[in-house]
Amino acid sequence: MRRRCVAFFAALCGMLAPPLAAQAPNVEYAVKATYLYKLAPFVDWPAGTFTGPADPLVICVAGEDEVADLVDEAVKGQSVGSHPIAVVHLAAGATTPCNILYLAERGNARAAMLERFRGMPVLTVTDNAAAAHGIVNFVVQDNRVRFEIDLNAAAANHLTISSKLLNLAARVLPRP
Amino acid sequence: MLRFDRANVMTAIAAAGVLLLLLAGAGIVMYNEVSYKEAKAQQVEAQSRVLASTVTAALAFDDRKAAREYVNALAVDPQIQAVAVYDARGHLFAAYARDGEHALPAATAVSDPRLDGDVLKVTVPVAQGRNTLGSVYLETAIDPISRRLERYAIIALLVSMASLIFVLLGLAQRRLAEANERLRRQGIDLAEANENLLAQIAQRESVEGALRQAQKMEAMGQLTGGIAHDFNNLLQVILGNLELLQRRKLVADDEANRMVASAVRGAERAATLTQRLLAFARRQPLDPRPLDVNKLVQGMSDLLHRSLGEAIRVETVLAGGIWRVAVDANQLENALLNLAVNARDAMAGTGKLTIETANVHLDEPYAQANEVRPGQYVMIAVSDSGSGMTPEVTAKAFEPFFTTKDVGKGSGLGLSQVYGFIKQSEGHAKIYSEPGDGTTVKLYLPRLAGAASGERVAVGAPALPAGREDRRILVVEDDEDVRTHAVTMLKELGYTVLEAADAESALRLFDAHPDVRLLFTDVGLPGGRNGRELADALRRRNPELAVLFTTGYARNAIVHHGRLDPGVDLITKPFTFAALANKVHAMFERCEVTAREAPQP
Numbered sequence: 001m002r003r004r005c006v007a008f009f010a011a012l013c014g015m016l017a018p019p020l021a022a023q024a025p026n027v028e029y030a031v032k033a034t035y036l037y038k039l040a041p042f043v044d045w046p047a048g049t050f051t052g053p054a055d056p057l058v059i060c061v062a063g064e065d066e067v068a069d070l071v072d073e074a075v076k077g078q079s080v081g082s083h084p085i086a087v088v089h090l091a092a093g094a095t096t097p098c099n100i101l102y103l104a105e106r107g108n109a110r111a112a113m114l115e116r117f118r119g120m121p122v123l124t125v126t127d128n129a130a131a132a133h134g135i136v137n138f139v140v141q142d143n144r145v146r147f148e149i150d151l152n153a154a155a156a157n158h159l160t161i162s163s164k165l166l167n168l169a170a171r172v173l174p175r176p
Numbered sequence: 177m178l179r180f181d182r183a184n185v186m187t188a189i190a191a192a193g194v195l196l197l198l199l200a201g202a203g204i205v206m207y208n209e210v211s212y213k214e215a216k217a218q219q220v221e222a223q224s225r226v227l228a229s230t231v232t233a234a235l236a237f238d239d240r241k242a243a244r245e246y247v248n249a250l251a252v253d254p255q256i257q258a259v260a261v262y263d264a265r266g267h268l269f270a271a272y273a274r275d276g277e278h279a280l281p282a283a284t285a286v287s288d289p290r291l292d293g294d295v296l297k298v299t300v301p302v303a304q305g306r307n308t309l310g311s312v313y314l315e316t317a318i319d320p321i322s323r324r325l326e327r328y329a330i331i332a333l334l335v336s337m338a339s340l341i342f343v344l345l346g347l348a349q350r351r352l353a354e355a356n357e358r359l360r361r362q363g364i365d366l367a368e369a370n371e372n373l374l375a376q377i378a379q380r381e382s383v384e385g386a387l388r389q390a391q392k393m394e395a396m397g398q399l400t401g402g403i404a405h406d407f408n409n410l411l412q413v414i415l416g417n418l419e420l421l422q423r424r425k426l427v428a429d430d431e432a433n434r435m436v437a438s439a440v441r442g443a444e445r446a447a448t449l450t451q452r453l454l455a456f457a458r459r460q461p462l463d464p465r466p467l468d469v470n471k472l473v474q475g476m477s478d479l480l481h482r483s484l485g486e487a488i489r490v491e492t493v494l495a496g497g498i499w500r501v502a503v504d505a506n507q508l509e510n511a512l513l514n515l516a517v518n519a520r521d522a523m524a525g526t527g528k529l530t531i532e533t534a535n536v537h538l539d540e541p542y543a544q545a546n547e548v549r550p551g552q553y554v555m556i557a558v559s560d561s562g563s564g565m566t567p568e569v570t571a572k573a574f575e576p577f578f579t580t581k582d583v584g585k586g587s588g589l590g591l592s593q594v595y596g597f598i599k600q601s602e603g604h605a606k607i608y609s610e611p612g613d614g615t616t617v618k619l620y621l622p623r624l625a626g627a628a629s630g631e632r633v634a635v636g637a638p639a640l641p642a643g644r645e646d647r648r649i650l651v652v653e654d655d656e657d658v659r660t661h662a663v664t665m666l667k668e669l670g671y672t673v674l675e676a677a678d679a680e681s682a683l684r685l686f687d688a689h690p691d692v693r694l695l696f697t698d699v700g701l702p703g704g705r706n707g708r709e710l711a712d713a714l715r716r717r718n719p720e721l722a723v724l725f726t727t728g729y730a731r732n733a734i735v736h737h738g739r740l741d742p743g744v745d746l747i748t749k750p751f752t753f754a755a756l757a758n759k760v761h762a763m764f765e766r767c768e769v770t771a772r773e774a775p776q777p
């Protein structure tokens with residue numbers, strides 16, 4: 001009886017978290033979109049980044065891709081601690097103050113953006129970037145969305161990443 | 177009583193101590209139990225909170241693998257039975273169950289640690305700021321009651337050991353108290369036994385002393401008595417011849433007459449001395465008559481004053497209703513005079529002489545210690561305020577020729593006369609004296625048996641107890657005059673009397689008249705048997721036969737250690753009508769009392 005019970009729970013767990021392959025591709029992008037704000041509690045911005053508890057956490061989106069399209073949807077009704085979440089789609093060349101920056105651009109444009117935000121307290125996030133990746137770079141492993149973390153880049157941007165997050169990372173690029 | 181209480185108190189204290197220890201032990205166990213559970217609850221809550229905080233990222237990023245790793249890491253603790261992580265919607269996210277078939281709650285609400293049997297369960301939220309990401313459920317086993325009891329066993333052991341010590345101490349204390357009590361009682365018993373023994377020894381010593389003294393006096397009496405008797409006869413011859421010389425005027429010469437007169441005086445003084453010696457030896461003929469000692473003492477007052485001189489006051493304290501006694505009045509006067517003279521000598525000219533009379537009863541212990549019969553006596557005490565005597569002098573004072581006075585002043589025969597006379601009168605004499613405190617000599621004279629009111633005696637016709645015809649008396653006496661006299665007296669009194677001149681005819685008479693109740697016999701009888709042997713022979717035929725001996729002085733044949741056998745009595749010659757009447761009557765009365773008291777066959 002018990003054994004059957006456990007088996008049932010295991011099956012249930014499996015059903016609740018089906019592998020990505022079995023889902024529509026936009027599920028993967030939706031997950032990535034939610035991950036953007038879910039990263040925030042595990043990141044320490046330098047003191048003075050937020051002037052008050054009601055200051056919004058600003059998520060900037062540069063460029064266009066499937067994830068960028070879903071960000072507005074994903075943060076709806078969400079908050080990070082006491083901070084409400086604001087999403088800003090950056091016009092080319094604009095320098096709005098950001099806390100998290102999702103780079104949907106590719107190639108040189110992305111590298112230039114990374115270079116532009118280098119040294120600023122901004123958590124840069126890229127998706128599946130082989131080279132010129134952000135501090136956090138989404139990857140898909142075993143049909144699941146995972147992420148790599150570049151501690152070097154984080155340090156350059158004066159950010160501290162929680163070890164809880166590092167534990168989940170598919171790969172951590174350590175500081176030299 | 178007190179000691180007994182103390183033992184009880186000790187027991188109570190021991191019991192209370194044991195109870196306290198048990199209570200304290202139980203208290204410690206209960207406290208430990210509670211605090212163990214509290215600590216365990218805190219521990220399990222802390223463990224679940226740690227998991228909740230580490231699992232946040234895994235929940236946030238839907239990383240079941242990482243979550244399972246955290247869960248498994250917690251399972252290293254062997255007491256943890258089950259761990260589960262639920263997501264925000266309450267779905268199971270990661271789980272561990274130690275025994276593999278553990279039922280986990282499908283979804284669980286947040287709750288403080290709660291105890292379910294030996295299992296402690298807790299559910300804490302996984303929160304990130306205001307957001308709840310899910311919950312963590314933890315089940316941990318607490319030590320089973322048996323394990324906890326094992327831990328408490330050491331406390332129980334200590335408590336029981338302490339209790340045991342308490343109980344043993346209590347018991348030991350009780351034993352000790354009991355042993356002490358026993359010892360104390362034994363000590364008391366021993367002391368009592370010792371006291372009794374000492375008292376018995378003292379009593380025996382005093383009785384033996386009295387007996388020795390009496391025997392010594394008896395021996396001295398025989399010695400002096402024998403000499404005095406012969407001496408008296410010789411003096412009788414001397415005096416008689418001197419008287420003849422004087423009466424017949426055989427001596428014409430004045431010178432010679434003076435010499436004869438002087439010889440007569442000397443012989444008379446010698447006769448007085450021998451009289452005293454005879455008195456001590458109890459061989460002087462006494463003439464006992466019923467008398468009132470108060471009257472006798474009053475009558476002596478002139479004589480006493482003359483003998484003592486002006487400087488010595490004489491005081492008399494005479495008891496009212498004094499009993500009658502039957503004694504020789506002249507000898508009693510002599511005795512009192514002797515005491516008065518001694519008192520005068522002891523007071524050296526001035527002082528006070530007191531003569532006191534009283535009715536007294538000599539009880540058994542006193543009588544035994546003083547060689548006297550217990551009973552009622554009239555006491556005459558003569559006290560002086562003189563020099564007194566040391567105990568050594570007191571002890572010897574009654575002996576003949578014992579004197580502390582210079583030659584010519586004292587003869588040592590004064591107190592011996594007193595002693596002999598009192599003894600011969602069946603009384604008792606005793607000296608109380610302390611050097612410097614004066615001396616008291618007490619004389620005890622037996623109360624006259626059956627004496628009625630004193631007045632009739634004083635008139636001279638004593639009312640004598642009458643005899644009865646059924647009281648048959650056998651009189652045995654070789655002296656015909658004496659026998660006739662006695663027989664006449666007894667017949668006159670109303671008794672039936674048989675008479676015999678010797679033992680043989682007495683025996684024949686007794687066999688012919690076995691109803692003879694009293695034998696009245698002289699001690700000295702002619703022929704084969706003396707009075708004593710006759711009495712023995714008749715008493716073998718009738719053990720209840722009363723025997724009254726009469727004798728001049730040969731007492732030894734009937735008296736043992738100064739005592740007469742029961743049922744045997746003695747009357748000394750010459751006896752008076754009254755003395756015989758009283759004696760015989762008293763003996764019949766006594767016999768009948770004993771016969772009545774004896775058990776019927």
Ligand SMILES: Nc1ncnc2c1ncn2[C@@H]1O[C@H](COP(=O)(O)OP(=O)(O)O)[C@@H](O)[C@H]1O
Pocket residue numbers: 514518519522560562563564565569573574578579580581585586587588589590591592614615
């Ligand atoms: N009343 C008395 N006070 C002190 N001593 C006494 C008294 N009566 C007797 N004595 C002592 O007892 C002794 C013997 O007394 P007693 O027989 O009368 O002989 P005596 O008077 O001739 O000495 C005396 O010498 C005296 O020492």
Ligand SMILES: [Mg+2]
Pocket residue numbers: 514517518588589590591
């Ligand atoms: Mg004298």
